[in-house]
Amino acid sequence: xxxxxxxxxxxxxxxxxxxxxxxxxxxxxxxxxxxxxxxxxxxxxxxxxxxxxxxxxxxxxxxxxxxxxxxxxxxxxxxxxxxxxxxxxxxxxxxxxxxxxxxxxxxxxxxxxxxxxxxxxxxxxxxxxxxxxxxxxxxxxxxxxxxxxxxxxxxx
Numbered sequence: 001x002x003x004x005x006x007x008x009x010x011x012x013x014x015x016x017x018x019x020x021x022x023x024x025x026x027x028x029x030x031x032x033x034x035x036x037x038x039x040x041x042x043x044x045x046x047x048x049x050x051x052x053x054x055x056x057x058x059x060x061x062x063x064x065x066x067x068x069x070x071x072x073x074x075x076x077x078x079x080x081x082x083x084x085x086x087x088x089x090x091x092x093x094x095x096x097x098x099x100x101x102x103x104x105x106x107x108x109x110x111x112x113x114x115x116x117x118x119x120x121x122x123x124x125x126x127x128x129x130x131x132x133x134x135x136x137x138x139x140x141x142x143x144x145x146x147x148x149x150x151x152x153x154x155x156x
Contacts, residue, residue, distance in 0.1 A: 034124070040085075041118040044068045056123075081110070088112035089119045098126055 030037065030048075036056050039048035046064045054061040057072045064072060075082035080099050088095040095112040109126040112119055 033122075036121070036123040038069070038121040038123075039118070040069055040121070044070060044118075047118070084110065085112055085119060085121065088114050
């Protein structure tokens with residue numbers, strides 16, 4: 001009769017090369033994310049920053065690792081980010097919000113995911129979406145304004 005314990009150990013024990021291959025694959029998947037990705041620990045220190053985030057913050061990713069996020073995004077300049085990041089982390093709730101960044105002239109959508117170790121934030125430029133939303137709203141307003149006048153003329 002075969003030793004089942006030894007078989008189980010063989011199946012569950014991963015070789016270092018297999019672990020390294022899986023880790024490399026995970027890193028490649030994360031690196032492929034085009035949105036900004038920011039991972040913060042419980043002390044608000046950046047533990048992971050992708051290139052999109054580094055570009056947005058105009059700081060090399062390596063320089064952001066270990067820094068408190070509020071050094072790069074001061075609460076006095078970005079009060080909504082501070083408020084929503086804090087709410088997500090403290091209340092352990094998913095938070096989604098949009099924010100206009102005046103210096104860049106762009107809208108950004110933020111999605112904040114609390115973790116046991118801190119907070120993960122994904123964000124992307126939502127300017128195109130906001131412009132389309134505004135155009136649709138303006139079109140609806142013109143329709144509401146013009147339709148009664150058109151119908152009034154047509155019925156006469």
